[in-house]
Amino acid sequence: MYFENVTRVIFITCCLLLAVSYVKAQERSLDMSVDTVALDRVDVYAPDYKKYSLGHTVKSVAKENLQEFQGQDLGSLLQQRSGIFVRQYGPGMLASVTMRGASAGHTAVFWNGLPINSPSLGQTDFSILPVSGIDQATIHFGGSAALYGTDAIGGSIHLGNELKFNQGHHGEIQQGLGSFGRFNSQVKYGYSNGIIALRTSAYRNSAQNDFPFRNRSKLGQPIERQVNAAIEQYGVNQDFGWNVGTRSQIKNSIWWNLTDRQLQPLMGSNAREVQKDQNLRWAMDYLLFGEKSLLNLKAGIVRDEMIFDRNSRNLVTQYLFSTDIEKQIANNWDSKSGVRYTIIDGNLSSYRATDNRLEVYHSSSFRFTDRFSTSLNLRQLVYEGNWAPFTPSLSGTYRLFKNERHQLDANTALSRNFKVPTLNDRFWQPGGNPDLLPEDSWSSEIGLLHNWDLENTQVETRVNYYRMTVENWIIWQPTGNFWSPSNIRDVTNSGVETFLEMRQKVGLGVIGLNLNYNYTSAQISSDDNESTVGSQLPYTPLHKTNLQISYKLNSLRVFAAQTYVDENFVTTDNSLEIPSYTLYDIGAIWDLQLFGQDLMLQGQIHNLLNTEYQVLRQRPMPGRNYHVNIHFKF
Amino acid sequence: MRINQKITTSLLFSALIALASCNNDAETINNADTPFGEGVFIVNEGNTQTNTGEITFYNPSSGEKSHNIFTKVNDMDLGIYVQSISGHLGKGYIAVDNMNRMYVVNLDDFEMEGIVEGVEKPQTFVGLNEQKGYASLWGESGTGNEVAVINLQDLSVSKKITVGTGPKNMLVNGNDLIVLNSGGFSSDNSISIINTQTDQVTQSIAVGDGPNSVVVDRNGQIWVLCGGKYKADWSGLETPGQLYKINGSNYNIEEVLEFESEFSQPSKLRINGGGDELYFTYDGGVHRLSVDQELELGDPVLNRSFYGFDLNPKDGLLYGTDPRDFASAGWVIRFTPEGVLQDSIQAGIIPSQMLFNY
Numbered sequence: 001m002y003f004e005n006v007t008r009v010i011f012i013t014c015c016l017l018l019a020v021s022y023v024k025a026q027e028r029s030l031d032m033s034v035d036t037v038a039l040d041r042v043d044v045y046a047p048d049y050k051k052y053s054l055g056h057t058v059k060s061v062a063k064e065n066l067q068e069f070q071g072q073d074l075g076s077l078l079q080q081r082s083g084i085f086v087r088q089y090g091p092g093m094l095a096s097v098t099m100r101g102a103s104a105g106h107t108a109v110f111w112n113g114l115p116i117n118s119p120s121l122g123q124t125d126f127s128i129l130p131v132s133g134i135d136q137a138t139i140h141f142g143g144s145a146a147l148y149g150t151d152a153i154g155g156s157i158h159l160g161n162e163l164k165f166n167q168g169h170h171g172e173i174q175q176g177l178g179s180f181g182r183f184n185s186q187v188k189y190g191y192s193n194g195i196i197a198l199r200t201s202a203y204r205n206s207a208q209n210d211f212p213f214r215n216r217s218k219l220g221q222p223i224e225r226q227v228n229a230a231i232e233q234y235g236v237n238q239d240f241g242w243n244v245g246t247r248s249q250i251k252n253s254i255w256w257n258l259t260d261r262q263l264q265p266l267m268g269s270n271a272r273e274v275q276k277d278q279n280l281r282w283a284m285d286y287l288l289f290g291e292k293s294l295l296n297l298k299a300g301i302v303r304d305e306m307i308f309d310r311n312s313r314n315l316v317t318q319y320l321f322s323t324d325i326e327k328q329i330a331n332n333w334d335s336k337s338g339v340r341y342t343i344i345d346g347n348l349s350s351y352r353a354t355d356n357r358l359e360v361y362h363s364s365s366f367r368f369t370d371r372f373s374t375s376l377n378l379r380q381l382v383y384e385g386n387w388a389p390f391t392p393s394l395s396g397t398y399r400l401f402k403n404e405r406h407q408l409d410a411n412t413a414l415s416r417n418f419k420v421p422t423l424n425d426r427f428w429q430p431g432g433n434p435d436l437l438p439e440d441s442w443s444s445e446i447g448l449l450h451n452w453d454l455e456n457t458q459v460e461t462r463v464n465y466y467r468m469t470v471e472n473w474i475i476w477q478p479t480g481n482f483w484s485p486s487n488i489r490d491v492t493n494s495g496v497e498t499f500l501e502m503r504q505k506v507g508l509g510v511i512g513l514n515l516n517y518n519y520t521s522a523q524i525s526s527d528d529n530e531s532t533v534g535s536q537l538p539y540t541p542l543h544k545t546n547l548q549i550s551y552k553l554n555s556l557r558v559f560a561a562q563t564y565v566d567e568n569f570v571t572t573d574n575s576l577e578i579p580s581y582t583l584y585d586i587g588a589i590w591d592l593q594l595f596g597q598d599l600m601l602q603g604q605i606h607n608l609l610n611t612e613y614q615v616l617r618q619r620p621m622p623g624r625n626y627h628v629n630i631h632f633k634f
Numbered sequence: 635m636r637i638n639q640k641i642t643t644s645l646l647f648s649a650l651i652a653l654a655s656c657n658n659d660a661e662t663i664n665n666a667d668t669p670f671g672e673g674v675f676i677v678n679e680g681n682t683q684t685n686t687g688e689i690t691f692y693n694p695s696s697g698e699k700s701h702n703i704f705t706k707v708n709d710m711d712l713g714i715y716v717q718s719i720s721g722h723l724g725k726g727y728i729a730v731d732n733m734n735r736m737y738v739v740n741l742d743d744f745e746m747e748g749i750v751e752g753v754e755k756p757q758t759f760v761g762l763n764e765q766k767g768y769a770s771l772w773g774e775s776g777t778g779n780e781v782a783v784i785n786l787q788d789l790s791v792s793k794k795i796t797v798g799t800g801p802k803n804m805l806v807n808g809n810d811l812i813v814l815n816s817g818g819f820s821s822d823n824s825i826s827i828i829n830t831q832t833d834q835v836t837q838s839i840a841v842g843d844g845p846n847s848v849v850v851d852r853n854g855q856i857w858v859l860c861g862g863k864y865k866a867d868w869s870g871l872e873t874p875g876q877l878y879k880i881n882g883s884n885y886n887i888e889e890v891l892e893f894e895s896e897f898s899q900p901s902k903l904r905i906n907g908g909g910d911e912l913y914f915t916y917d918g919g920v921h922r923l924s925v926d927q928e929l930e931l932g933d934p935v936l937n938r939s940f941y942g943f944d945l946n947p948k949d950g951l952l953y954g955t956d957p958r959d960f961a962s963a964g965w966v967i968r969f970t971p972e973g974v975l976q977d978s979i980q981a982g983i984i985p986s987q988m989l990f991n992y
Contacts, residue, residue: 216710216711217710217712217713218710219708219710221709221710266685266713266732267685267711268711268733269713269714269732269733269734270733272774429868477959477960478960481864481897481899482868527959528959529958529959531958531962532959532961532962538683538961539683571683571961571962572959572961572962573958573963576684576983616683617684617685618686618711619685
């Protein structure tokens with residue numbers, strides 16, 4: 001214990017000293033080298049998520065996939081395209097992700113660098129993150145708490161906006177409609193020159209969700225229409241970039257989103273609940289570019305309000321301040337050090353609480369040789385005087401082989417990861433347990449990445465094997481008269497992730513193939529309840545596959561997608577299961593010119609074979625449904 | 635498909651009967667004709683992952699048990715938060731909170747005979763005669779204050795009687811129905827007396843906070859157990875538990891036993907078949923009191939806390955439930971009236987209440 005504290009103090013002191021020395025260096029370089037600026041003149045600055053995660057698997061969601069899911073929520077996109085399993089309570093209803101078999105709260109989610117997991121619930125509802133509200137999404141598979149902080153045990157997801165300078169006036173109008181009363185509209189307008197870039201977008205999505213389903217709660221199981229599942233969603237995005245002089249940039253993003261929805265009841269239930277979520281996120285960055293350095297000051301607010309059944313109001317506001325300095329110390333050594341301070345103010349229906357968090361972090365990437373590079377990340381977080389586990393991560397990539405056509409890399413990563421208990425875990429009345437320990441995880445992985453480049457063919461194949469343990473897993477259980485959480489469970493996860501991307505030119509067209517296959521074993525290794533030890537966590541399928549095949553010819557792109565989810569369990573002793581299902585989607589996107597402007601027409605059929613399925617038991621999902629979208633750019 | 639199944643089943647039965655008559659084994663015939671009937675029906679509430687509760691049937695004399703009998707027989711799901719199953723004239727009345735429904739089944743074969751709709755968050759059912767029964771309702775908000783009068787001929791709700799907040803357990807006492815106003819998601823400290831001839835509330839009697847269970851003893855005395863009430867910040871009990879002894883004819887309060895614990899709420903008051911010994915759970919154990927002796931809390935009969943607790947009036951065995959992690963199959967553990975462990979039965983998700991059908 002003593003040793004650990006001393007190590008921490010030394011680490012923090014070193015970080016602070018490094019930071020101070022960088023600032024000094026920065027000041028000097030400001031005066032001396034005005035003519036050498038590393039500032040990108042085209043894009044408003046966006047971080048490179050791969051820079052300090054060499055050896056990790058970091059993948060961006062393809063632009064085509066984002067286009068396919070315009071007007072829908074990010075949860076559906078991830079479920080159908082990413083290999084990640086999403087626990088969906090119904091279309092547009094609560095959607096939480098599980099990465100590498102970890103819990104819903106074990107995926108850190110960021111928007112423009114701000115952590116947006118709810119501090120009270122500890123997770124993100126991906127159904128209230130509309131694809132219309134973001135320009136890009138990057139998925140970091142596997143533990144990454146040393147890079148990103150709390151929650152990043154199974155992985156992390158980074159959402160962001162992209163803004164460009166020198167684009168003049170530009171705008172977009174989008175209108176979609178679909179089955180079961182689905183409408184989606186979006187208007188965007190932007191202007192940018194060499195100094196400023198501005199963009200405003202507003203959207204509205206709505207759905208009746210009155211889809212037919214087989215009602216298993218009635219005799220004879222009649223087909224009925226879903227009731228009380230309507231959704232209405234509005235949002236505004238405002239992005240602003242400003243080149244302040246030649247060396248610095250200010251970047252400002254605001255995202256306001258309101259989702260008002262009826263909560264789809266359990267099959268056959270007469271419950272008529274409603275929930276209104278209002279999320280306001282604001283991020284401002286000041287960036288100072290040096291010759292070989294970058295100073296980033298960041299301030300942000302994340303305000304989440306949830307009103308359940310019109311009377312139970314839960315408001316949590318996070319205020320974040322961070323400073324970090326990136327520095328190229330040598331030609332083969334990039335580093336970043338920083339401090340982040342977070343104030344969380346929770347005003348919930350059953351309690352009030354504040355939480356102050358301070359974290360210091362350091363990242364370094366070294367290129368030892370052309371073939372061998374590593375990343376080292378360190379982070380220490382302190383919340384309300386409690387020390388979260390000190391989280392190091394070490395990863396690397398080694399080029400085994402390379403010639404004109406083939407390249408084969410071996411990757412490995414070892415990391416410690418953690419999750420600070422949520423506000424609800426600590427303060428909920430009754431039952432909240434202020435003495436909870438953070439959930440603590442060790443994760444290791446090895447992987448191979450193969451690139452095959454021919455004149456007409458490109459294939460990228462990636463296979464990872466990981467193993468991880470999560471200790472002090474928090475479970476709520478009744479303790480006499482009310483429920484209370486405690487650190488009772490240990491879980492051991494292991495699995496294989498496979499990603500295959502292929503592009504093949506055929507005549508004038510291009511065939512594309514994307515395959516994600518995940519094998520996820522998540523076993524309870526220790527628990528109070530011995531009958532669950534050794535069993536697979538509920539709602540965690542062993543096998544999940546996403547396959548998409550597309551064909552693009554000139555301005556027309558057609559695609560077909562398949563999602564397979566293996567049978568998975570409902571109970572912790574695996575005594576009750578949910579059957580496997582396979583879903584098919586097809587669609588086409590046609591880019592054409594109208595009066596010299598871009599027009600895009602898009603049509604899709606979801607659940608083509610009208611498969612009857614449930615992701616979560618007794619929560620029906622829609623059968624075959626259609627969606628068309630018109631997108632006009634000027 | 636179902637018709638085929640029925641034909642197959644009936645063919646099988648006739649074969650069995652033929653076989654049985656050859657062997658002259660009457661028991662086989664009974665078992666085949668009425669797979670359930672006499673025995674113990676265990677309610678498994680279900681959780682938010684399974685999203686349906688279930689009924690387990692256990693036959694103590696043969697040791698046989700069947701799981702998921704409602705789904706198996708009727709090919710449909712019960713729904714979540716199954717509150718209780720009550721027996722009345724050979725039928726079972728299953729109250730399912732989240733479904734706002736009560737299912738009526740034949741206790742011999744568990745075939746569903748009907749559904750009582752229009753009952754918001756039903757808690758328990760008590761049958762009066764062939765015509766009439768009563769269901770206590772918590773309402774959509776969980777703080778409702780009504781008892782529904784159920785017409786047992788057509789399973790309609792003929793009337794709703796306003797009582798106190800969160801009516802739950804009920805007991806027929808002569809011409810009266812005693813309703814415990816448990817408070818629901820709020821709080822209350824009264825019992826309502828309904829005249830079953832007129833279906834009017836004739837009296838409301840103030841007792842301790844959170845009355846949760848009621849029995850009548852062999853002397854006709856009514857016993858009401860009150861759990862007490864938690865402080866607003868849940869740091870402990872504002873009012874501790876109390877046991878009320880109430881005169882069964884004029885409803886005068888005759889005696890009150892005060893519990894001492896600042897945290898534990900006594901609950902699940904049961905009475906043995908002889909009507910002279912009370913059992914209830916309190917402070918991590920099961921306690922026993924004699925109805926004829928001085929009210930004084932001694933050592934518990936057994937030291938174990940249970941989620942659900944019941945007493946089989948036929949043999950006096952105590953049934954305690956352990957739902958484990960509330961997300962996997964729970965257990966029902968049996969003890970002798972003296973608290974000696976007998977055996978345990980695996981049930982479904984969150985076993986809570988039992989119907990002893992004899």
